[in-house]
Amino acid sequence: MDLLEAYRAIVDAARAGADVRPLAEMFNKALAGGSLEPGFGELAARLAAEARWESLVSTALALAALAAAAAGLLLLYRRRREVIGFLWLLVWRRGLLKHGGGRPRTLLFDEEVSAVAAAVVVVGVALAVALLLRPAVAEPFSALGLLGPEGRIGGYPTNISAGVPVRLFIYVHNHEGEPRWYVVYIKIAGAGGEPPLPSPPVLRIERLLLHNESWVQPFSVSFNSTGRQRLVAELWAVYPNGTLAYTGRFVQLWVNVK
Template sequence: MDLFEAYRLIVEAAAAGADVRSLADDFNRALAGEPLRADFADVARQLAEGARQAAFFNTVLAAVAFAIVGAVAFLLYRYRKIIIGWLWLKIWGSGRLRRGPGSPSTLLFDEEVLAVVAAVAVVAVALAVAITLRPGVGEPFSALGLLGPGGKIGGYPEEVERGQPVLLHVYVYNHMGKPVWFVVYVKIDNSTAEPPLPSPPVITLQRLLLHNESWVAPFTIAFNATGRQRLVLELWAYYPNGTLAYTGRWNQLWVRVK
């Protein structure tokens, strides 16, 4: 199966609410050179269909719960005087109740106040249902970082020998609200131009990341020219239609090569 088709199926299944972690693992192994499992498409479609059915069931269940809450609220409001009187008799069963000449002064009998309370309750329930069915992601973004030889911030080399291998790490984080196929281009140049640079990458790293997932990958690079050189990392991402686009995220490291 084509990787772009597999990627599209993963994105569609995730959008339906399916757990696509196993599919993502298979996809990343395929990026490393392994073949995709023969039933990948069938599994992806089954997961998507199961998620859609579960979402429909949850929607119906939420609608029923909302209707029940509304009906109970209406009945409590409609028969509030009877209910309060019944509770009063239960508590003070040995006493006597006599209707007085005054008008009710408690908020429980104030129709305007009760109408406002009922409206607020309906809105609160509706918001709770909406959040439960479709939790928000917030502002989508991705992040790119360059880490040192130990896989942490710091310890970057300032001076290296020409041709000497240098171990570094790339860090990528996905908060886009969906699975994203990221591509990191590692480039070398000695200019101060802002990426994306026209020069071809010397190393290409790629990974499919699920929402709220991060990735740290080591890579080794050697500088073949002396003088002040710049190591540049550019973060690109594939769309499900196969288009590769620059995300605007980049990082750099200046070194002196002897």
């Protein structure tokens, strides 16, 4: 199994609701130069199947509970006279209540209200089902940041010597609702030009991040040309269909190289 197939298996298992942290750990080890374990594909398929079954059972139980609650409310409404009478007797204990003759004059005993109550129950069940099936992430996004030599915001170098390595940190956060395979291109350029820059990267950093997971990675680069230069970090993503696309996120740092 190659990395793209493994990535697809991770995304599929995550979409099914499986805990894919062990798969992500094995995948990132392979990205770092290792190799995928022989049973990776079987483990991913098993986790996905188990998650789908658990989701099916949970949904069925939730729908059954909602249906039972709706049926109970409807039954309670239909037997409202007996229930109210019982409660009245329980509190006051002054004898039996008898149904009066003629047409009821209150909403409490209006048969037309039963149709309204049934409609309210149906709408409530529909809303509950929609909440169960709604997407987990309303506004997905990816975030990219550049941290200073100490691994935090601030303290960025402004004057450096040509050929001397500069240590910085890259920060990436995934809030896309599913695992994402990120690729960060580190490029060095002069003035002008909006990312993505056509120049080749001097460094490529990649990592698979789960939903709501952050990643901080140190890196070092050297500037070989003097003058005013900029370091640009571009955030790209590999998608399950195999496309490597620019996310539109970038950060840059201007420095004076002597």
